Amino acid sequence: MSTQLSLKAEFVKGLWRENPVLASLLGLCPTLAVTNAAMNGLAMGLATTFVLLMSSLMISALRNFIPYQVRIAGYIVIIATFVTVADRFLAAFLPEISATLGPYIPLIVVNCLILGRQEAFSSRNGIGRSLLDSLGMGLGFIFVLVALGIIRETLGSGSIFGVTVLGDWFTPWMVMILPPGAFLTLGILIALANWYNDSSSTTPRSTDKKAIS
């Protein structure tokens, strides 16, 4: 980081300009896998954001103690701890969601969005900045997962968050709740986001993208 961003910019960048899914294409496995319904997308987004926040807190606090050579091992243990906490929490308090998301909650451990933020940001910045960064990235992730979930659930099941919105006349597009529907919808969303950015931005596109990936 050659130039420090303002605290507000640190938070806002994850929402759209450096959105983990739309701009950096990180964390695509859960994005594609669980978004067949809006509720699943929301639950996965919240769980991931929790893990991201807690891991960033710990790792930015410990950043000067963890030797460079074992940093990845250290990060993964910290991330896995909070993933297990989130997984057990869902199993204990929201058993239906836990059953629907199944193995995808434990798989947050290998979500490259989380490890990516630790490596690129939390290990080099203070606690406050890291938390803002994580919150922005987490909200950006939730936004895309819920958007995908709403689109796929509407077309694939005729409902939004389990509430039927399209009547009996509507024949659900089965493909939308199957894996191909995830790829199609995500591709179209990314294309739309790029098209919007290209057509609306007066300033040149972000140049620090290399620092993110």
Place this chain on the structure above:
Amino acid sequence: MSKLSISTRMILVLTLITVLSGGILAGWDMFTKPRIEFHRLEALKTAIGEVLPAHDQYESRETESGTLYIGTNTGSDQPVGIAFMAVGSGFQGELRIMVGLTPDLTQLTGIKVLEQIETPGLGTKIVVDPSNKQDPFWFPAQFKGIHVAPEIIALKNAKPSTNNEVQGITGATISSKAVTRILNEQIANVKAAWTTKGGPES
């Protein structure tokens, strides 16, 4: 800290992180375990309640072919039915089905698929069929009263004509047949275990 050699620091920091992590998880597990166990038992109880005829309580009995859940009414030692968990492979992964049988093990009193990862919209109709607005549970419901001898058969494109046949799901023949195959195999096991254990009187 900086006076220590790098290897010592690596060992020290990683040990510290893992001990901390173990501590957090142990504490969290103590907090969540009773609730998780509670939900598991509730789910089991609900499933047994759905597949067996009305009963006041059930007792678990361990046999070679897994746990049998025997439903009885208060004031009577005659079981109203016997339930057990049948596990086997479906189209894409494991199916876990709670199966209810009459005490003489000749007829099904109901089945409920508890876990499955079949194709959404096709194989998942073994649980619920949202495309059939009148009767979304038509597939599992038709197992009630089905005779298990000589074996349960899922028909393709035909209406059941005998008391051991059910109608298969169009577009999910493998899932339909997986259910009947798992039932046939495991009901046989349960029959064997039940008779060697001394039958309903014990």
